[in-house]
Amino acid sequence: MTIYLDHAATTPVHPDVIQTMLPIYTHSYGNASSTHSAGREARSVVQRARDLMASLLGCAATQLVFTSGGTESNNMAILGAAAARSSLGKHIITVQTEHHAVLHTCQHLEKLGYEITYLDVDNNGRIDLKQLEEVIRPETILISVMYGNNEVGTIQPIVKIGELARSKGIWFHVDAVQALGVIELSLSSLPIDLMSFSAHKIQGPKGIGALYIAKHIQLEPILHGGSQERKRRAGTENVPGIAGFSKALQIFIEHRYEMQQKMEKLRIEMVTRLQKQLGSEQVVINGHPTDYLPHILNISFPGISSETMLMSLDMEGIAAASGSACTSGSLEVSHVLQAMKLSEQVTASAVRFSFGSASSLQDIVTCAEKIVTIVNRIRNNY
Ligand SMILES: Cc1ncc(COP(=O)(O)O)c(C=O)c1O
Structure with a gap:
């Protein structure tokens, strides 16, 4: 064995998560955008899951957008912020030790004319707040720093980075894919504008994630199509995945x-x-x-x-x-x-x-x- x-x-999917998802595949299979009763039923599954996750994460339900996973959430946050704020500047700060879903997205933006500063880390994998302060420019529009590293586990001083970003009017994105369920999060009281999550790291299903978007933040969408997720993320909702994600988070936080x-x-x-x-x-x-x-x-x-x-x-x-x-x-x-x-x-x-x-x-x-x-x-x- x-x-x-x-x-x-x-992670393996938790048996209770599977039990939550199965009847949605067999019974509540409607399209959450349909107006008939099957659609309304699916919509109410999504609503309940969103409400549950919002209460577990300490934010409003409208601040959570469901995505296909951590990669999409990171892309949505960085590309969406870059497009929404390009008239203010084209400088973004991130860290050399980020996940490739952040690094490669930033490299893509470099090809589009954005300037990216990749912060150093020390031998323990921590950024230097002084270096961060020094590289901030008037045209810096976004800082993206992960909560805890997926290779070595190092936790970054997220609150201090967020306070600095807020004091300069810079949006702050945090990849919290590895931290979700492990670290206590009360999103509304944190100086964070955007935070990425993924279900499959916490015994939820693969292919479902979420992006937290603070109230004052307006991203440019990266997916175009239907008006799902309040026009922030087009595409038919993954209803069983969303329900499974909320259940997995509930179990993880309880334990x-x-x-x-x-x-x-x-x-x-x-x-x-x-x-x-x-x-x-x-x-x-x-x-x-x-x-x-x-x-x-x-x-x-x-x-x-x-x-x-x-x-x-x-x-x-x-x-x-x-x-x-x-x-x-x-x-x-x-x-x-x-x-x-x-x-x-x-x-x-x-x-x-x-x-x-x-x-x-x-x-x-x-x-x-x-x-x-x-x-x-x-x-x-x-
Ligand atoms: C820190 C971090 N960010 C992003 C991702 C990507 O998440 P997903 O697999 O849901 O696309 C991962 C997954 O390995 C991760 O560890």
């Missing part, structure tokens, strides 16, 4: 405290076992030492390539990841670890373990044992 430690990539405690325990267990058996200099923890998402643990085993470790773990029935994209059979060094200016030894040997609700202490004990065997086998050449 596989020990699945790749929950930052995606947040116990999950956080459990993740901490799993992290400590893994790190302690590995350091004890391999020696602490052979087990390098990447990311911020105190401000991190508890479900993400990035470890380098110097001298053993990420690829070798991942393949060996896979053969032992353990699914983990590197932050790297797989191209032509070889792993690219992670842009996040490179931006953190870690040594080549560390960047080339990093493995991301990410925990979920089904991860058990026994999984971690087994995984640590297997890693020790793999490391010793490779080091001793047998």
Whole structure:
């Protein structure tokens, strides 16, 4: 049986979420824009889900727009803000360690004549607020910084960035795809204008996400067609997905405290076992030492390539990841670890373990044992 430690990539759908979605496929299958009773029923499913999510996130229901996932939410926020504010300026600030859904969107905007500043991070993956302040210009229209990093878990000083952005009249977008359900969010009281979410990271279905849009923000839509989502996002609503997303968020938030405690325990267990058996200099923890998402643990085993470790773990029935994209059979060094200016030894040997609700202490004990065997086998050449 596989020990699945790749929950930052995606999670299994929670059985209660499936139970919530099934009758919508079979009974409430109307188009939420149709005026007949089947359509009204679907519309009321969407409305109830939106109300539930808004109450869980501390915002108004009208401030949530459903999208196809985190990638679309990031595109909608950045492209929509760039188009809406282009008469005020064409300068955007983001960070080198963002997800590609942000970085590649910004690179696309560069081709359209926008100027992008990519902030540095320190060895722990944190931005420098002073550097941020220095690069702000009169024509800066948007700052986009992720809440918690998907590769190393580092949490950014989101409130301080938001306060700075507000004081300068700059819109602030946060990719909170990995932070959703893990960190408590009360959106109306945060200095944040746009926030991206995705359901499949929290045991919801794939292909559904949301963008929070603060009251005073008017984005240019990026999808054109029908007038769904108050003309902010055209396309027939994914009614079962929306209902499943709201249920998944409810479950995640209900269990947040116990999950956080459990993740901490799993992290400590893994790190302690590995350091004890391999020696602490052979087990390098990447990311911020105190401000991190508890479900993400990035470890380098110097001298053993990420690829070798991942393949060996896979053969032992353990699914983990590197932050790297797989191209032509070889792993690219992670842009996040490179931006953190870690040594080549560390960047080339990093493995991301990410925990979920089904991860058990026994999984971690087994995984640590297997890693020790793999490391010793490779080091001793047998
Ligand atoms: C931080 C972050 N942003 C955005 C995304 C993209 O989300 P989705 O897979 O829903 O498009 C991911 C998914 O890996 C992520 O981890």
